[in-house]
Amino acid sequence: MSTETLSANDVSANDYVVIGLATCFVKQDNKLYPLKIVEPIPSAALEAILKGIPTSYEMAVATTVGAVWANDTPQAPPEFPSDAQFCDEFLFRLQATARSYTSRPIATEHIAPGTLKRDFNFSTERKRMLNADRAVSTEDNVKQHAYTHQTL
Secondary structure, three states: OOOOOOOOOOOOOOOEEEEEEEEEEEEEOOEEEEEEEEEEOOHHHHHHHHOOOOEOEEEEEEEEHHHHEEOOEEOOOOOOOOOOEEOOOHHHHHHHHHHHHHHOHHHHHOOOOOOEEOOOOEOOOOOOEOOOOOOOOHHHOOOOOOOOOOOO
16 A cells, blocks of 8 residues: 555544445455455445445444544554455545545444444345456347337
């Protein structure tokens, strides 16, 4: 990760964020390998997860930006496993997540600051692939009737 700094004009160290621990997968040699990923959860995603939709998040911690970004380095919450990896573009996503809670303050009431929440509908049935290649082919095209683009 390149050295990134937290812009004082963008978000403050005291801004509320929720950090989640997700189970994602990487495909190598036609085998799937699970990875624990530390990533910010935006307010809209948190509200959907709390309604019971299946999610790759095992747990989440409500905290502050300053607690997870100190000395230009990401800091995992102490409740998370030590082998967990940070998501790509962690600082960018952390700032965007902080702004999502600033613009929707009611979302900060779902998980109290300093609280660890584990009672999500955790599922890996639909696997979150980190290195998936999307190959588009002509077979993916939707067949249309001959009159679809004609004025009748």
